[in-house]
Amino acid sequence: MGLNPALLQALASENYTTPTPIQAQSIPDVMTGRDLLGIAQTGTGKTAAFALPILHRLAANRVAPLPRTTRCLVLSPTRELASQIAESFKTYGKHLGFRVAVIFGGVKYGGQERALSQGLDILVAAPGRLLDHIQQKNLDLSATEIFVLDEADQMLDLGFIKPIRQIVSRIPAKRQNLFFSATMPSEIGKLAAELLKDPKRVQVTPQATTVQRIKQSVVWIEQGRKRALLTEMFSDPGYTRCLVFTKTKHGADKVAAYLEAGGVEAGAIHGNKSQPQRERTLEAFKKGKLRVLVATDIAARGIDVDGVSHVVNFELPYVPEAYVHRIGRTARAGADGTAISFVAGDEMKLLKDIEKVTRQKIPAIDRRNDKALGALDAAISAAGVAKKPTLPEREGRPARDGEGEGRRNRGGPRGNSRRSGGPKGEGQRAPRPERSSYNPMATEQGGAGSPPPVAKLKRRRRPGRKPVTAAN
Template identity: 50%
Template sequence: MTFEDLNLIEPILKALKTEGYTNPTPIQQKSIPLILQKKDLLGCAQTGTGKTAAFSIPILQLLHEQQQNSDQRGPRKIKALILTPTRELALQIGESLTSYGKHTGLKSTVVFGGVSQHPQTTALKAGIDILVATPGRLLDLMAQKYVHLNSIEMFVLDEADRMLDMGFVNDVRKVLKVLPEKKQSLFFSATMAPEIIKLANTILVNPSQVEVTPISSTVNTIKQAVYYVKKNDKKNLLLHLLKDGSIDRALVFTRTKHGADRVARDISKAGVQAEAIHGNKSQNARVRALDNFKKSQTRVLVATDIAARGIDVDELSHVINFELPNEPETYVHRIGRTGRAGASGVALSFCDAEETPYLASIQKLISKSVPVIDNHPFPLTAKDFAEAASTIKQQKQQKRGGGGRRPSSGGGSSRPAGGPRNGGGSSQDNRSGAPRSENRNRFAKSNA
């Protein structure tokens, strides 16, 4: 199927051709015709499958056709609102609208917090057709009377599950209260947990449903692997891997802002161009760091999960989980930064002994074992796994007893996934002291 087969208008087809797009992805094939029929839509698709184009293209077409058939004069009124959780994702959607709509005459702008509102309010005063916004800044501009939503005809809630994760559900409900009752609503999410369905039911009217991949699955074109490594050796392992010239650019994920800064600083000292991006950075610094990464001026971008869904970099070769996330769904979103739009990619994860329960949860979610790479200079030993198993067991006992500190590893297992039972008896790789990969995967499955 080609984009011509979707009955798109010439101005959009011309823009898509300029962008090098020829064949729509499955989510685009299924969503675009339904949206053009002005139906409400509930879409579920994993990150990297082309959701942005799936709703942006038909919105542009419907508004352009309306514009052509109208003799409306005076300032433009906002006809479409796209609500998204992060600044990075909002900017990505804004760029897509500009690219796809360059020949339509439609105007769009993006508003988000963390920067001066003056350029945003200037654009709003001039009149726009499409507004892309994060919840906090949108509500702020509404309160100041810069944004009026009474003319909205199309509403998109993008990355709904992330909205809930980040605590934006009340802000979303405040926005919904002021939207016109009669409108076309589009709801996109990578997962469909019960609370997501409940939210969708408050927004959509007799929606069509589109699901193109199993919920929370990973793209098959992404080659995944895990390295078992001591926590203190992760920096050395990262530098060891970066000696490989095939790693053109790497997006490295940490769990904390401090960790992102530390990793970027350490590898920069070793001569690797690296920058960090996270919520404590100013918006200008984040945009600059991302732009440097896209232009390959920076080889490594170290990010927290605020960037897991908002970064869209063409032909990103590698994603590296310096630390495994404690929520398995986050792993899917992280590695989805590579292998986008049918391209291949590599996702490597570093797992220390206490993180093995996280790996077990990830493998259970994606319904596959992540292959283990043992041939590296910093392997874990059976003793490391045994000590971690003992620590996790003590933490679980303290939690059940209501005493002591909360377990830091979030484990749902009495021993690490992948570690040997009782700290012994496992077969060893040659001279490495680490359990063989097949045993690790077997234990990971049993703990999932």
């Protein structure tokens, strides 16, 4: 494709030989300076699709950046994703000698201010902290030549559209714009129309379609027994590296603690964790010290881990497109994967919306009123779930940074790391249930299930029980 030889050398050292579809369709146009609209799910190689041609363009017109400026600005919604994008730029451009920095909340300002003061070729940033630096005169965008907006649909979900417009207003009108999104809701289409000029449009997969190599299934179950079902599933060693999605940050912590109490190595990441805690947990998951990572949708956008065998939707997302993004964490690079969704009665409409958007019927099995799960839940709860801290709390101080990647948050109580008293035996793990080769699509008796159509399953409500609502 005519890339700079230094880039080809770096790619060869990483054993990259064949471009992915989005790379093959994007790189030639981006190299010429044309705007780009890329619609691609996670795991398609879109980071290299913009990083490689940007490095090529900057190398072809090498200019020493002025202090407190950057030639290229990349906006990312989360800390983890911003860090991974910056690492990609450093890896691909390791023979070019460019200055690359990353900025996000949850860490001290000093190191970021020093990096900005030197002038940068490439800056990867999350919007909240970036605006802080702009307002403090640590960064001037008047010399920025290339602007990249990654994960635009997630920016919308996080309420970053207004900050993005504030940032863009400070960049020269004469610039190259690269716009990437996994989905294209109407608000994102409107933003793309504002930013892009005669863009090349690249869509490597149809909107809201799921990866073909992912085996999907649904388990009907009461909300209160979902955690017990998780523990039962993970008693099977075949679940080697699993990602569990919850709707809320508090829910992620509770699920991880419950799994640990049930004998499953688990950790949680979300916006209320400090950056060091999140990094430790993610690193433990990558190295296999944790079999299960429990995450919210926002935190998971920055997770780039190969070999995820299973994705479990502990709770269905409110937005159907988020389901597609979740299960795309497995079956990467041609591998097979499994996605299992736990569906309670009040989530029936969410499932129907997902099936409508993805245009497929997901096979289901009914595990409601399963006595074995009730007994397992009682045993784990009796072991003292609340007394079992998850991995980040064991290894580091509690988070005090506020929610998300955003700005400084000086309020809030400090965490308390002191151990509470209690009789012996509290906090001990319950014995693992003795089950061989767990199959979520099996009935309580162990035979192959013949699930009724979802349309015939009536919603069940317990007397006096209020519907579940999201906490974040």
